[in-house]
Amino acid sequence: MATVNYQEKGVVFDIQRFSVNDGPGIRSIVFLKGCPLSCLWCCNPESQRIEPDVMYDQKKCIGCGKCMKACRQGAIGPENPSWVDRTKCIGCGECVNVCPTGALTLKGEVMSVNEIIQVLRRDAHYFRKSGGGVTLSGGEPLTQWRFARELLKACKAQGWDTAIETTAYGTDEAIEAVIPYVDLVLMDCKSTDPEVHKRVTGVSNEKIRKNAAKIVKMANKVIIRVPTIPTVNAFEEEFHRIAEFAKSLGVDTVHVLPYHTLGESKYEMLGKAYTMGYEIKSLPRDEAEVFRQVVLSHGLNCVVGG
Ligand code: SF4
Numbered sequence: 001m002a003t004v005n006y007q008e009k010g011v012v013f014d015i016q017r018f019s020v021n022d023g024p025g026i027r028s029i030v031f032l033k034g035c036p037l038s039c040l041w042c043c044n045p046e047s048q049r050i051e052p053d054v055m056y057d058q059k060k061c062i063g064c065g066k067c068m069k070a071c072r073q074g075a076i077g078p079e080n081p082s083w084v085d086r087t088k089c090i091g092c093g094e095c096v097n098v099c100p101t102g103a104l105t106l107k108g109e110v111m112s113v114n115e116i117i118q119v120l121r122r123d124a125h126y127f128r129k130s131g132g133g134v135t136l137s138g139g140e141p142l143t144q145w146r147f148a149r150e151l152l153k154a155c156k157a158q159g160w161d162t163a164i165e166t167t168a169y170g171t172d173e174a175i176e177a178v179i180p181y182v183d184l185v186l187m188d189c190k191s192t193d194p195e196v197h198k199r200v201t202g203v204s205n206e207k208i209r210k211n212a213a214k215i216v217k218m219a220n221k222v223i224i225r226v227p228t229i230p231t232v233n234a235f236e237e238e239f240h241r242i243a244e245f246a247k248s249l250g251v252d253t254v255h256v257l258p259y260h261t262l263g264e265s266k267y268e269m270l271g272k273a274y275t276m277g278y279e280i281k282s283l284p285r286d287e288a289e290v291f292r293q294v295v296l297s298h299g300l301n302c303v304v305g306g
Pocket residue numbers: 054070071072073074075076084088089090091092093094095096
């Protein structure tokens with residue numbers, strides 16, 4: 001069995017329990033910070049930077065001013081459009097500790113593999129009973145690949161099933177380090193068109209397509225997941241192309257994930273603009289069903305959700 005460095009540290013912004021959507025059985029999802037993409041619709045904008053992010057919820061703020069006094073960087077005050085000046089904030093969390101109402105929260109905590117395994121152990125019984133396990137998400141788990149590798153190795157040492165959700169955007173070194181310890185790769189496909197991909201994610205899909213082929217060769221099992229976004233890829237022709245892409249890789253299953261607007265409010269809390277546009281509404285399930293039928297017509301397996 002591979003030796004594990006339990007002291008390896010990484011930046012994590014959430015550990016979600018009892019998920020049934022991100023791999024088989026009941027799972028715990030460990031969310032790692034850091035992503036090389038910046039998708040317009042990203043529902044976890046707090047995941048994009050590796051550094052901790054302070055979120056400010058104006059609805060909960062009573063204006064007591066305790067945070068202003070606590071901040072040694074002078075980063076908080078009514079003169080800032082979103083309360084916190086992010087160019088001055090160093091993510092120390094002092095303001096969060098004194099806020100009496102929970103209006104301020106810190107997203108991103110440095111944790112060791114050992115600390116995370118202790119948290120995950122609470123649910124080991126459910127993993128065993130349901131055939132579930134642990135899924136690494138983000139962000140992009142390949143960004144903090146040394147940490148991801150040690151965490152996955154530690155999960156395997158516990159006998160747990162492992163999965164990652166990935167954009168497939170990472171270095172060869174990262175892919176070769178991480179994929180051998182993963183039972184299931186949930187790999188995004190956002191657009192087959194390089195121009196569209198660059199416009200909506202900030203990066204071309206050239207490297208992703210190359211990496212996707214490498215990942216499929218190395219992995220035990222890969223499922224392609226399509227965040228289905230109106231104005232970006234929610235067209236029948238695009239789903240024909242995605243199905244052809246899956247087949248060319250030798251992947252037999254595609255998940256259609258309907259766009260939802262649940263992440264919108266987080267942008268305001270981070271002082272970021274929501275460039276997707278508030279007029280774009282969640283994709284209804286019956287429209288997603290049309291795309292499922294397109295994928296099925298190519299002889300592939302397909303579910304809505306997943
Ligand atoms: S996290 Fe630290 S630096 Fe940032 S606003 Fe709060 S107290 Fe200031």
